Amino acid sequence: MLSHRCAFCGNQTHFTARFGRTWDLDTEIFDGRTYQVGKISVAATCDACQEFNVATGDLLPMYRSTNVTEYLSGDKLREEAESMTNASWSPPSMVQADTEYIPQEIAGFFQEAHDAFSVGAFRGVLLLCRSVIEATAKINGINGANLLQKIDNMEEQKVVRPGTKDIAHAIRVLGNDMAHGDLDDPPSKEDAEDVLKLVRLVLDDVYVADAMRRDILTRRGKPIE
């Protein structure tokens, strides 16, 4: 199946192959039969939003009564595209952040942190996660000379629970090097993933946990306080 998370709409969906090109074509002989092998690139439209994404991968090694041609379209293309293996896609797919219950201003930073992750901009992830904490303090009217003080003040004014304060400090510390332009030790994919997990915990505490509790009780006609 030619399916993938679309770079444009974010849906995990099937793609329809529109045009293809093969290269590196070769033949291999197994058990006395000739198998054709090679690479294929396919321009395909997302079944959800119709935008073009490009998949590149391996042709299924198989006996073909006629060799595939350099350019493919129509049924022959669709057959080869659907059976390709090891597909890699361009542009890279965007990871959709779950922003339910999160105010739009904060959600913007959070989604952009995920966008940065999708394209491997791991320094950007750390900076944007730090910005999520800054923006959360600001939107809740929390002041302070620096982020450290703002996080402490968020706990003092009960915007975050005590345990969440420590998580916010961890995000601050991990993002500090990026914010101050440190050149050694760029963050890895794992660093960026970890910081996204920590930010999720802070947002769940500040926005999601209580809103979800209210929502669940309200739907059952129970008092919320």
Ligand SMILES: [Zn+2]
């Ligand atoms: Zn799409």
